[in-house]
Amino acid sequence: MASSSSPLDPAVVRRIARLARIRLADEDVAQLQTELGSIIGWIEQLDEVDVSGVDPLANIGAASMTLRDDVVTDGDQVDAVLANAPARSGPFFTVPKVVE
């Protein structure tokens, strides 16, 4: 597999946390490095399996995708949609200013 057996680099831990939009405290990086490193070491046992000529399986579902009728089935639910909003203004969700 792509990664070596060397421990996960702290920079890699920080990079994936940034991709996942989760702020990490500095003291968490070392622990996650160990934990994720041990999980990755363990899943590398899949290196033993010969998968040549095998197609990847994304979904075992037996349902075939079908199209439903192109009609409106729901709507006019602004209050229900916004009922759980942590912050709102009229019929809108609000977030901190994005564009100056």
Add this chain to the structure above:
Amino acid sequence: MTLEFTLASARDALRSRRISSRELTQAHLASIAALDPKLHAFITVTPDLALAQADAADAALGRGEAGPLTGLPVAIKDVFCTKGVKTTAASKILEPFVPPYESTVTSNMLRDGAVFLGKLNLDEFAMGSATTNSAFGATINPWQRQDSDVALVPGGSSGGSAAAVASGMALAATGTDTGGSIRQPASYCGIVGIKPTYGRCSRYGIVAFASSLDQAGPFGRTVEDTAILLGSMAGHDPKDSTSVPRAVPDFVAAAKRGVKGLKIGVPREYRAEGMPAEIEALWAQGLDWLRQQGAEIVDVSLPHTKYGLATYYIVAPAEASSNLARYDGVRYGLRVPANDLKDLYEETRAAGFGKEVRRRILMGTYVLSAGYYDAYYLKAQKVRALILKDFTEVFTKVDALLTPTAPSAAFAIGENADDPVKMYLNDIFTVPASMAGVPGMSVPAGLDAHGLPLGLQVLGRHFDEETVFAVGAALEKAAGFTGLPQIRMGEGA
């Protein structure tokens, strides 16, 4: 009195008016008030709603209009959206969330007249094998070792469901199973649980963990009870494109078929190294019970079994990292205020997710990230194809498989907590069936040397839950499992 009833006998008592739904519901609410401070199986109890539903059920019963679940008090794992009742997935990030809609599974149960007692505890976002990862505290197993009162885990992730049903706080409960989250807690708590075929129950309105694996299913104290409840939960739903348009069979009738003439496979790869002798012996005993009732036992091989867990711990976190991207502090759930949007996302998600969920999101992000995708995620999908092929081939030779449900009985809170991989090994026997999407049931079959329950697992073909119920009922009959947990409502209470 709650443990004197099964779902089936309570239904009969209601229909013959020997008891009212209000009485039955009050008895269960009293059990919850007495036991839940010790067990912590519930996140939310809804007594007013339950009594209102009970009164409506009594009125319906009075008119002779009884549905399959009319007036029966049951409880719901807190990952099923329930309209107007908060649904947390045991996560801080969803703590304030009150769904404006009902999941399809719980809608089906309400259509059939069920009374909902409340929402049950779980590992946060259903990620765990012990229900110790809940943001609202661990659930305690109602069973204890004979020689010690140390608190044991109920299994997970549906630990609240299993503990509530085993102790008599609910007649039955819903759960979800992604890698064993119904079967393993059922085994640890001495009750029955079935994960049906992927596609049998709608996932609409269930908080998503790993969408290609998540499947809802019932817990009950008998095989028949799970057959009754699954019959209500299941069915095609246009709102979930992976739910399958097939008629729901009569699972209760299927449970009475017997096993005469069935071929039962024993997968040799499930003889895990270091398996306790008593689990090995119980497995052999289970095969004997089926043989005595007319089944033929056949040795079979599922050669990729040992890779199931590692495959699962790539696929499930990958899907989870994608599914949980929606928790951003903008539209619902927790928000940590910040000065810009990126900080708002990062601070909200740092504060809202627990350690195991964070670990899995990061794992999933890693295996999906540029440069690693082919090596991990694509490879795992290919191994998954081989695992499915193992099952497809073996089911041309046998009608069902029998294995242990878990490699041990319930362990103490805090055990296995130092190393995530050690905790993951609890799911070694349940994960392969999840990867293949086939149905699996755990049936309580005996006690270990400490007096703790052990389950056997029955696996069947896609959409052949009927055979799984037949085999499960045969095991139940032979095992005559009558054990009761130490923490329960006393007789007459």
